[in-house]
Amino acid sequence: EIVLTQSPGTLSLSPGERATLSCRASQSVSSSYLAWYQQKPGQAPRLLIYGASSRATGIPDRFSGSGSGTDFTLTISRLEPEDFAVYYCQQYGSSPRGFGQGTKVEIK
Amino acid sequence: QVQLVQSGAEVKKPGASVKVSCKVSGYTLTELSMHWVRQAPGKGLEWMGGFDPEDGETIYAQKFQGRVTMTEDTSTDTAYMELSSLRSEDTAVYYCATGLGVRAFDIWGQGTMVTVSS
Numbered sequence: 001e002i003v004l005t006q007s008p009g010t011l012s013l014s015p016g017e018r019a020t021l022s023c024r025a026s027q028s029v030s031s032s033y034l035a036w037y038q039q040k041p042g043q044a045p046r047l048l049i050y051g052a053s054s055r056a057t058g059i060p061d062r063f064s065g066s067g068s069g070t071d072f073t074l075t076i077s078r079l080e081p082e083d084f085a086v087y088y089c090q091q092y093g094s095s096p097r098g099f100g101q102g103t104k105v106e107i108k
Numbered sequence: 109q110v111q112l113v114q115s116g117a118e119v120k121k122p123g124a125s126v127k128v129s130c131k132v133s134g135y136t137l138t139e140l141s142m143h144w145v146r147q148a149p150g151k152g153l154e155w156m157g158g159f160d161p162e163d164g165e166t167i168y169a170q171k172f173q174g175r176v177t178m179t180e181d182t183s184t185d186t187a188y189m190e191l192s193s194l195r196s197e198d199t200a201v202y203y204c205a206t207g208l209g210v211r212a213f214d215i216w217g218q219g220t221m222v223t224v225s226s
Contacts, residue, residue, distance in 0.1 A: 035212035
């Protein structure tokens with residue numbers, strides 16, 4: 001079973017700043033089957049990035065994903081007010097398709 | 109476009125079972141690989157299981173083995189997740205989710221709150 005560890009747990013930033021979120025896997029993620037989701041309170045998660053670096057439909061280009069193997073990063077180039085939320089990574093290359101524990105991006 | 113509409117909130121007693129439905133519109137269920145994810149209050153996302161097209165079978169997370177059953181009714185394009193022997197720790201929002209053209213989950217249901225309380 002691949003275990004995903006996200007860091008930091010909470011990121012306190014101001015609008016306009018750059019956010020860098022990390023997701024580390026306990027084993028290599030096959031074919032870079034790594035996704036990032038955004039979740040706001042009371043809402044279902046929304047897919048941002050799949051295949052480690054491909055943006056999902058309708059996702060602004062300020063969101064970018066990178067990495068391979070065991071180390072992955074989600075970058076938000078300039079935070080907009082609507083970007084303050086919780087972010088989860090997920091590997092879907094093998095079962096179980098586990099999630100990381102989440103990173104909360106909060107307003108400083 | 110694909111939409112997933114889930115059944116309404118449930119309140120169950122410990123030891124009971126719950127069956128949550130997820131109705132697909134815009135596509136047929138046979139074109140999709142449906143998965144189920146849950147989220148306890150204030151906690152993270154937890155994958156419960158789903159259909160693996162490479163294996164051609166439904167895979168369950170080990171934690172739920174023996175307690176969860178995921179089924180599909182292709183005549184109504186409705187997926188079901190049944191969880192038995194409920195305990196208070198099963199109180200959570202349960203989501204169905206699938207991918208359209210991607211293996212990640214780009215389509216989610218609205219969630220179904222299941223409360224387990226005596």
